[in-house]
Amino acid sequence: MFADHYKMTENNYIIGTCKGFCPLKEIKLRKSTNLIHYYEKNGKLIKEFTRSAADRKMEQPENLRTFEALKNTLEYLINKIFVDREKPLNFRYDFIFDRCRAVRQEIVMQNFTSEKTVELLEPIVMFLSYSLYRLNSVPISLFDSKICQQHLHECLLKCLSCYEEIDEMNVGKYKMENRIIVEAIHLMLNINDFGTFQRAIKLNKAIKSTFVLGTAIKISINFHRRHFHKLLHDIQELPHLVGAIASLNLSQIRKEILRIFSIAYSNQVLKVPLEFIQRLLMYDEQLSLLKHLSDLNIHENSDEKETEIGINFNRKKFDNSKSIPNTQQHFVDNKLDDFHLPDLILMKTCVM
Amino acid sequence: MNLIQYLSTIGRLWNSYDGSSISRFISLSGSHISNRNLHVEDAENLVSRYVKSPLDDVINAHLRTLYYMHESPPNFSDAYKCQMACVQAVVKLLQELKEENWCLPIMYVTCMDLRLLALKCETLDQGAKRGHLMEKAAECLMSCFRICAGDSRTEVKDTKRIGMLHLVNQMFKVYFRINKLHLCKPLIRAIDSLSFKDQFPISQQITYKYFVGRKAMYDSDYKTSDEYLSFAFNHCPTKYWKNKRLILIYLVPVKMLLGHMPLKETMEKFKVPQFYELATALKQGNVRNFDEVMQKYEAFFIDTGIYIIVEKLKIIAYRNLFKKVYLILQTHQIDLQNFLNALQFVGEEDITMDETHCIVANLIAEGKLKGYISYQHNKLVVSKQTSPFPNLSAIAGN
Numbered sequence: 001m002f003a004d005h006y007k008m009t010e011n012n013y014i015i016g017t018c019k020g021f022c023p024l025k026e027i028k029l030r031k032s033t034n035l036i037h038y039y040e041k042n043g044k045l046i047k048e049f050t051r052s053a054a055d056r057k058m059e060q061p062e063n064l065r066t067f068e069a070l071k072n073t074l075e076y077l078i079n080k081i082f083v084d085r086e087k088p089l090n091f092r093y094d095f096i097f098d099r100c101r102a103v104r105q106e107i108v109m110q111n112f113t114s115e116k117t118v119e120l121l122e123p124i125v126m127f128l129s130y131s132l133y134r135l136n137s138v139p140i141s142l143f144d145s146k147i148c149q150q151h152l153h154e155c156l157l158k159c160l161s162c163y164e165e166i167d168e169m170n171v172g173k174y175k176m177e178n179r180i181i182v183e184a185i186h187l188m189l190n191i192n193d194f195g196t197f198q199r200a201i202k203l204n205k206a207i208k209s210t211f212v213l214g215t216a217i218k219i220s221i222n223f224h225r226r227h228f229h230k231l232l233h234d235i236q237e238l239p240h241l242v243g244a245i246a247s248l249n250l251s252q253i254r255k256e257i258l259r260i261f262s263i264a265y266s267n268q269v270l271k272v273p274l275e276f277i278q279r280l281l282m283y284d285e286q287l288s289l290l291k292h293l294s295d296l297n298i299h300e301n302s303d304e305k306e307t308e309i310g311i312n313f314n315r316k317k318f319d320n321s322k323s324i325p326n327t328q329q330h331f332v333d334n335k336l337d338d339f340h341l342p343d344l345i346l347m348k349t350c351v352m
Numbered sequence: 353m354n355l356i357q358y359l360s361t362i363g364r365l366w367n368s369y370d371g372s373s374i375s376r377f378i379s380l381s382g383s384h385i386s387n388r389n390l391h392v393e394d395a396e397n398l399v400s401r402y403v404k405s406p407l408d409d410v411i412n413a414h415l416r417t418l419y420y421m422h423e424s425p426p427n428f429s430d431a432y433k434c435q436m437a438c439v440q441a442v443v444k445l446l447q448e449l450k451e452e453n454w455c456l457p458i459m460y461v462t463c464m465d466l467r468l469l470a471l472k473c474e475t476l477d478q479g480a481k482r483g484h485l486m487e488k489a490a491e492c493l494m495s496c497f498r499i500c501a502g503d504s505r506t507e508v509k510d511t512k513r514i515g516m517l518h519l520v521n522q523m524f525k526v527y528f529r530i531n532k533l534h535l536c537k538p539l540i541r542a543i544d545s546l547s548f549k550d551q552f553p554i555s556q557q558i559t560y561k562y563f564v565g566r567k568a569m570y571d572s573d574y575k576t577s578d579e580y581l582s583f584a585f586n587h588c589p590t591k592y593w594k595n596k597r598l599i600l601i602y603l604v605p606v607k608m609l610l611g612h613m614p615l616k617e618t619m620e621k622f623k624v625p626q627f628y629e630l631a632t633a634l635k636q637g638n639v640r641n642f643d644e645v646m647q648k649y650e651a652f653f654i655d656t657g658i659y660i661i662v663e664k665l666k667i668i669a670y671r672n673l674f675k676k677v678y679l680i681l682q683t684h685q686i687d688l689q690n691f692l693n694a695l696q697f698v699g700e701e702d703i704t705m706d707e708t709h710c711i712v713a714n715l716i717a718e719g720k721l722k723g724y725i726s727y728q729h730n731k732l733v734v735s736k737q738t739s740p741f742p743n744l745s746a747i748a749g750n
Contacts, residue, residue: 090647194570224660229710264713272727
């Protein structure tokens with residue numbers, strides 16, 4: 001993907017000279033055609049993402065930003081736009097997503113070193129992770145989680161290969177604590193994938209025995225072993241955005257537990273208390289649990305008194321063709337509350 | 353042998369359609385490779401005099417590969433690039449020789465050498481990105497594969513489709529090495545849809561079944577995995593002890609998941625005591641012992657890529673532990689507290705009643721335990737007539 005040019009030196013590529021957020025040429029063009037985004041009305045234009053034509057190597061240096069300018073762009077996006085309270089997150093996301101994409105494009109075009117690449121990509125990973133978690137229940141017309149996930153995945157892979165390259169070639173450095181967060185997010189995002197697990201478990205001891213990655217690996221193992229009780233307990237130990245990404249697996253895990261319960265507790269008469277299910281499945285609100293029970297055809301919430309006593313599981317009633325949505329989790333939100341979000345995303349605070 | 357003799361031999365073999373003899377002369381493990389007379393960087397003029405197109409480009413690239421391999425120190429990186437050019441020349445050759453397949457051995461040997469060179473470069477060169485050269489090599493193999501797979505109108509005896517399995521096996525080796533198993537799927541589909549898939553040479557079939565069996569294992573499709581790996585194990589000749597052992601390393605955990613515990617003698621014969629020790633812990637339902645064996649052989653389980661499969665076996669330890677509890681109590685309504693006590697006894701110290709519920713529920717859902725849980729009474733209720741612990745090997749959908 002990006003690796004085609006890895007043996008060449010930085011000199012074979014154009015080095016950007018633009019010190020602002022946006023090249024002059026684009027500013028002129030967009031002002032004359034009045035293509036100014038809501039967030040650019042104050043006069044600060046930021047370079048848009050455009051699909052590169054076949055002649056992208058012909059790009060002029062003044063149309064590409066310097067490494068410092070790219071860093072400043074990201075900081076501006078997070079510190080100024082991301083924190084805006086006037087517009088909903090999905091609106092801010094659309095704008096930041098596009099501008100980050102332009103940054104990523106320039107990383108490739110200028111063939112930055114692994115060290116610089118990681119520095120630019122890490123905040124994008126954090127931003128996409130946050131958005132994926134926070135916007136998960138927003139309708140697809142407003143937020144396409146598949147696309148967000150795909151881009152997050154690409155950024156993660158690129159980061160990981162840069163860390164490896166820095167290690168193997170012994171050029172440059174990276175912040176170990178950032179790497180551990182990125183590794184853990186990658187593992188939690190791909191909890192189903194065997195290859196991802198295999199990669200994580202082959203990392204050297206110093207990395208994989210850290211609390212965060214160690215916990216993430218334990219969670220993966222318990223996921224594959226279907227030992228969900230331990231898994232749900234451990235998920236709550238994960239920090240901030242790692243926990244947020246891990247919590248995106250809750251819907252499939254909850255459904256699986258409810259399928260298992262529908263078989264194990266299947267009985268016409270005997271009931272299982274709602275409180276037990278709620279505790280085990282980590283539901284913050286009983287209401288959303290009841291909603292999901294009805295989604296899966298386990299229980300109709302018609303008689304409140306009956307529901308209070310408990311749930312009748314019946315192996316014949318469980319509807320495997322249905323799925324349940326994800327929910328925002330208090331444990332994640334509480335952890336995120338401990339941080340000044342822009343600092344967390346820009347990794348300017350201790351992330352471990 | 354001097355260069356002219358070498359080239360004229362190849363020219364003669366080409367005229368007599370002797371693909372397999374040619375392949376020996378362009379193999380990087382052939383006897384000719386250390387012959388200094390052949391280490392010429394650019395022999396294009398001579399080559400064109402003795403070797404006809406489209407083979408000439410293959411030979412040019414091959415000689416260049418040899419040249420770089422024998423520089424001192426050997427320049428494997430450039431050798432790899434030339435071998436890549438060699439395979440690309442083979443692609444052209446395959447395209448030009450329509451409706452004939454005597455040239456396939458040329459493809460086999462150049463493709464395999466490309467993979468091996470990529471591997472060599474990656475192990476030697478600290479700067480090479482892991483998996484990158486291997487992946488490039490696989491892309492190159494893929495272009496050969498496309499030509500072979502597309503040759504569907506030619507009669508079976510002349511079709512290049514009989515070259516598919518060899519290539520697929522080479523690509524499997526790459527994909528397993530670089531951890532991109534999802535790329536195997538279309539290849540498996542292509543092979544499985546061939547009407548003559550059982551007529552490939554048995555050695556190729558064994559390799560194929562070995563990899564597909566491993567892939568099925570990772571997809572939790574244990575029945576298929578068992579079938580494929582068993583085929584590979586049973587057909588692999590005894591003299592290939594190392595290969596048999598390798599197959600066994602994947603076959604045994606799959607068999608164990610399906611409820612067949614390994615024999616001590618077999619495990620000793622193939623020097624894999626790990627599995628016998630695991631089986632002993634499982635049989636006893638000794639969870640603590642199981643964890644100890646896991647820890648003891650952690651590196652082995654990680655390196656072979658079966659760590660997670662072996663972890664999955666733990667549920668069998670729970671099943672056997674609970675069976676012991678059931679046999680001691682001899683009752684059809686077992687208080688879950690008994691299971692909890694047993695779990696604590698075998699070393700699961702921080703286990704809770706909630707978790708005990710979950711473990712029992714898991715066993716019931718997987719069909720490993722027949723009965724239901726009454727939450728209110730905190731009891732497991734099992735049938736009076738049949739054994740609540742059916743034989744693991746008899747459980748459907750396993």
